[in-house]
Amino acid sequence: MIGDSPERMSAAAPVAAAPETTTGPDVGRERGLHLLHEMLRIRRFEEKCAELYSAGKIRGFLHLYIGEEAVAVGAMQALGRDDAVVATYREHGHALARGIAMDRLMAEMYGKHEGCSGGRGGSMHVFDAATRFYGGNAIVGGGFPIAVGLALADKLQERPRVTACFFGDGAVAEGEFHESLNLAALWKLPVLFLCENNLYAMGTRLERAQSQTDLAAKARSYLMRADPVDGMDVLAVEAATQAAAAAVRSGEGPVFLELRTYRFRAHSMFDAELYRDKLEVDAWKQRDPIATFGSLLEELGAATKSDVAALDASVSDEIDRAVRFAEAGAWEPVEDLLKDVYTPAERRGTSPRGAA
């Protein structure tokens, strides 16, 4: 974890990694390559999505996570099979890192019936019962209460689970942020609040939206543990979330992490990026979580250039397969339009499928 450095908030320059967070020496080859692989999968998947968007294969809103991959990948390492994830509309990275198959995710991007949400949700509404992935929520702040409720269910049923709630710095301005942090702290609920602070709520920079730009301080005011973390360093994120998840799991109540990161691409495909300086974007790109981690692995001798090339090739194959899967997918018959609004009569009175 890095020190609390509010001065960084007003500066365009990216946060400098504190030395203790780059715990390079204990990154083994296998783990290092795994983390790199996971980040690359997200990066290349989204690059392909941008291309497919331009080609008209993907429509609607498309929000890319490029630049923030270390957050989702690092954080997911702390979660077990039975834990839950609540994410935002910029959730492709979380979905892939959580283990939702890339082909089903790509089919969802297309709106095909084979998609992980049956094609009904699209880019912003990824759901998956098998991995306890509860969206894909496109109302900023709307996921907080859901996460609190999932955690309440775990607490009432005495299950040692964690609900990871991802949200951006923009959501911190929503009333539901305050209501939910308060309730989670008051009831000591097992929620891991993961704030992805990429400095911009769409085009509104943090200091233009927040009187207090130290976001961890807000969480601390609800008497929960809260720390800033270098969100461009996958090892720092992994270490911080593992410690936080362990605390949450042990019944200490919620923990808040502010993962300081940056979105390299536009907010969505319709954003001309009038609100930020290209130099600022370039400065952050110097801290590209994938490039820096790849270099670190090479420096440490944990991986070679050819290892990285091999990873790239395998990711490329996976993406090709995912695109083929999505292309070959079926459009849901229009006759089924009204499906899944209500539970079908024959299944009413039984436990809902997918409920934990």
Added chain:
Amino acid sequence: MAITTYREAIRTAIREALERDPQVFLMGEDVGRYGGAYAVSKGLLAEFGPDRIRDTPLSESTFVGAGIGAALGGMRPIVEVMTVNFSLLALDQIVNNAATIRHMSGGQFSVPVVVRMATGAGRQLAAQHAHSLEGWYAHIPGIRIVAPATLEDARGMLWTALQDPDPVLIFEHQTLYNMEGALADDAGSVDIDRAAIRRPGNDVSLITYGGTLGKTLQAAETLAGDDIDAEVIDLRSLRPLDMPTVLASVRKTHRAVVVDEGWKSGSLSAEIVARLAEEAFYDLDAPLARVCSAEVPIPYPKHLEDAATPQPPAIVAAAREAVGRHG
């Protein structure tokens, strides 16, 4: 048979649900120590403890959303919102999450949450505690809306709602809590799909629900004195609407008056009238009529509150007009 009240009938239903299903819990503002703003949950905290009778902070959006999340997590929450006006603070959770998650997830997740709230005017609570916004909620696909108007339904709808895998909103008219009457000792769960004929008749169909059922039955008695035989339909479920029952009645009487405490503009009454116009136009012998609240926020003074909301004389007048007998 035992004498009970609407309030006690709901409390009995909550108690029974808590006893029958360990996944059931009640949560909301002041449901515990205070006993509920309308005293519905009085005594339940002592009986079931603070894990299952949970007082929440004044955070409607979060405790309603937490009900949704807990339902996703395998619980069967009953969430109490003090009044429908306050539920607007939770509208995001109800409309954007409860109603959509099943659909957005391609049927992977259901949200078996029950949200109860008080609705309606009649106790001089003015414009932020007395509106009838259930018609708004009935606009939304993905949720079910019910309005118990009788002791049997107050007693019986909750368990059925809890068994439903989809979100159910229960609207309890605030003037009904003190309603007293006899309830069978073995009263239990009832369906939440069908409308009920509360008074059979042949001359005109009076279609209503919730807090105006009593007033409509009163009006029907007055009409009987004039030899007008009114049929009174209690919708019970506002979404989905049991149109087969409504249509069968109107095809018999050929005349319909909708009584709804909501405002006319863009309302549930408008929906019913539109469907009758679409589906029963050639069965009608008189223009469709509505008795609704005046287009004004509910005023505080009693005489103005009464004037703003449907009352038996207006229902009688509308029914007489429909059957072509004036004054």
